[in-house]
Amino acid sequence: MSLKKPFFFGRRAALSGAGSFLLTSGVRAATPRFAPVREEDLLVAFGHTSPVTDGGWTHAHDMGIQALKRTYPKLKTLYVESIPYSADATRIFRQFVAEGAQMVISTSNYGDFIRDVADRAPAVAFMECDGHAVSGNLGWYYITHWYASYAIGVAAARLSKTGRLGYVASFPVPSVYAGANATLLGARSVNPEATMRVISINSWFDPQAATEAGSALVDSGCDFLCGIMDDPGYLRVAQDRGVWAAMWNTDMRQFGPDAYVSSVTLDFAKFYIEQVGARIRGDWKPEARFLTLGAGVDRDAWGQRVPEVVRVEADAVRARMLGGWSPFQGPLYDSEGKLRVAEGHVMNDMELYNWNWQLQGVSGLG
Amino acid sequence: MIELLTGLLGHAVLSGSVLALAALGEVIAERSGVTNLGVEGLMSLGAVVAVMTVAAIPHPWVGLLMAGLVGGLGAGVLALASVVLRANQVLCGVAVTFLGLGLSATIGRPVAGMPVPVIFEPVSVPMLSSIPVIGPAVFAQNILVYFIYLLLPLIVHFWLFRTRYGLDLRAVGENPAAADAVGVPVTKLRVMAVMIGGILAGFAGADLTLAVVPVWSDGMIAGRGWIAVALVIFAGYRPVWAVASGLLFGLVTAIGFMGQARGWPVAPAVLNTLPYLGTIGCIIVPILAFPRLRRAMAAPAALATPYHRTGR
Known part of the structure; x- marks a missing residue:
């Protein structure tokens, strides 16, 4: 499968890139753009999309920052x-500079x-989570x-009696x-x-909508809920209705101890420590980085009611993935039955990152 | 099918209760001639104060009470600015919304994401809760639901339309100069109406965190205060209709999610806009069909107009 969404390069960026190449290509190797800086002189600015108290995505990043500060006091x-997500963002990033x-x-x-902002501040190292472009001073991860x-899906199939999984989604994004x-x-x-039924609630964070979406999924026969929400809304539904739920971002078992299966947990600590360390030493490079299973993202410790045999089976699959x-x-088919990934082709991380069609058996994402 | 209907109705009742409560408060304020656009902020304050209170004193009624108190105080700020000092009501309302959202985010940090220790548990009404479909959906809810749908709208309706105080309040909203001329205390009544509206907005926030989704997070009101303001117009400034429109909005929202869950051949984006399309449709269609409704559903004549005695 070829990539649907190629790297985005704006015209201006391409021109400035070409310009800087012409001007500095001869000297760049000798003088790195990002000179070493002492720990006490380094100011790292973080821009978040939601409050650090969101209990989800930004909370996970904040935990990484806390670890970073412990390593570099x-x-x-x-x-x-x-x-x-507006011109206000430009203003705030400019303020950081x-x-x-x-x-x-x-x-x-x-x-x-x-x-x-990055293009106009070439001496500042920029990193963007979920970004798509790499330039002279901007990388993404x-x-x-x-x-x-x-791995959680393997457990889901073992736990679900109806075979119908429900997914509480935000928007149809990769x-x-x-x-x-x-x-x-x-x-x-x-x-x-x-099968998997998806409901989009048009928000990353709306506990009431996530709760209602979870209920609607259970009402229509799903007995395993998963999703990509920052809040534990549908976990509580699962707890009340006696079905299972898997979460995202953080360990949320306290909100539904009987229903909790696991969570796609995020850990940015190691990555932030490594990147800031590189910046201090002066060998930071703008690049595209995937944090891999077991090194930034993993399944959470299994919930208390997940049977041992299910844990072992799912963990065996996880171990195989850790092994490469x-x-x-x-062959993988989309929901209309069209062959999307040919026999023998293994989707690489970039293809998975840009996945924008729904697999056969998934419905609701369109 | 029956299970489906029960689920649908049950959710409509629960999620509609938040909107119904906030809209009811807004009806009172607007009937006195004051547009309170601070509802979103006051709900947010109510929601966070309720959680903070029950974290200290684990009793839901105490949380509800404190939320009402803070909502009333917040509305008092608005009343001071827009009624006593006669500042622009739209500007003051938006300012109170931002104040409420910012303040609740700041004071709520210690409790953000924490599970609420006590909530209003569902209470089944004997006999009634065994009626098929309606029973489990309507008569097995938490106690606030019964207050919001059965008691409060009747009290407010009776007060507004059957008592002398209600008549005075409506007179102040229609023609404050005339009301003033016969000795009705315009400023006092308006301040009171705005504060009662604020108390109900605070209750609505507490309803959200103590009954619907028992957790506080910044931004969790997610625009419901604004919807409540819109519902008041939709309901023609009538308390019973305001509560009914909250329920209708909850129902249409639930139908949208149900449609996605059942795989109706409609784009999710369209299903998600159903409540809004429904609201617009429900306002326009009856007025087109019955032109006389336009007058009956009209806003109080002096709505959003500060009253100056000297400007008579």
């Missing part, structure tokens, strides 16, 4: 929460809003959450496609009849 950090940040990390996708989802597809693929490795095996190989 003299390091200066600052963060801004709830940055809208004006404050003297030598490193700016955006924990969510801000596309051109961050690119504009993301977690390969699909492997964890696949991380949602990859999450729903990977979970169902895992489930189908055990129960080929399993990928379950994402052809």
Whole structure:
């Protein structure tokens, strides 16, 4: 399968890239653009899409920042929460540069809003989570959450009696496609009849809507709920209705101890420590980085009611993936029955990252 | 099928209760001639204060009470600015919304994401809860639901339309100069109406965190305060209709999710807009069909107009 979404390069970026290549290609090797900086002089600015208290995505990043500060106690950090996806984002990132940040990390996708700032501040190292472009001073990173989802899917098929899984989604974006597809693929490795029904609530964070969506899924026969929400809304539904639920971001078992199966947990600590360390030493490079299974993303410790035999089976699959095996190989068909991944082809992480069609058996994402 | 209907109705009742409560409060404020656009912020404050209170004193009624108190105080700020000092009501309302959202995010940090220790548990009404479909959906809810749908709208309706105080309040909203001329205390009544509206908005926030989704997180009101303001117009400024429209909105929202869950051949984006399309449709269609409704459903004549005695 060829990539549907190629790397985005704006015209201006391409021109400036060409310009800087012409001007500096001869000297870049000798003088690195990002000179070493002492720990106490380094200011790292973080831009978040939601509050650090969201209990989900931004909370996970904040935990990484806390670990970073423990490793580099003299390091200066600052963060801004709830940055809208608008020109306000540009203003805030520009403010980071004006404050003297030598490193700016955006924990969510801000596309051109961050690119504009990065292009004008070539001496500042920029990193964008869920980004798509790499330039002279802008890199991106993301977690390969699909492997964890696949392992949870194996458990889902064993736990579900009806074989009908429900997914509470935000928007039809690649991380949602990859999450729903990977979970169902895992489930189908055990129960080929399993299906996945997706509800999009048009928000990353709306506990009431997530709760109602979860209820609607249970009402229509799903007995295993999963999703990509920052809040434990549908876990509580699962607890009340006596079905199972798997979560995202963090360990949420306290909200539904009987229903809790696992969670796609995120851990950015190691990555942030490594990147800031590189910036301090002066060998930071803008690049595209996937945090792999077991090194930034994983399934959470299994819930208390998940039977031992299910844990062992799902963990065996996880161990195979840790060993390099990928379950994402052809033939894979989309929900209209069209062959999308040919026999023998193994989807690489970039293809999985840009997954934008729903797997056979998944419905609701369109 | 029966299970499906029960689930649908049960959810409509529960999620509609939040909107119904906030809309009811807004009816009172707007009937006195004051547009309170601070509902979103006041609900947010109510929601967080309820959680913080029950975290300290694990009793849901105490949480509800504190939420109402804080909602009333917040609305008091609005009343001071827009009624006593006669500032622009739209600006003051938006300011109170942002104040409420910001303040609740700040004070709520310690309890954000924490499970609420006590909630309003469902209480089944004997006999009634065994009626098929309606029983489990309507008569096996938490106690607030019964208050919101059965008791409060009747009290407010009776107060507004059957008592002298209600008549005074409506007179202040229709023609404050005339009301003033016959000795009705315009400013006092407006301040009171806005504060009662604020108390109900605070209750609505507490209803959300103590009964519907028992956790506080910043941004969890997610625009429901604004919807409540819109529902008041939709309901023609009538308390019973305001509560009914909250229920209708909850029902249409639930139908949208049900449609996605059952795989109706409609795009999810369209199903998600159903409540809004439904609201617009429900406002426009009756007025087109019965032109006389336009007058009956009209806003109080002096709505959003500050009253200056000297400007008579």
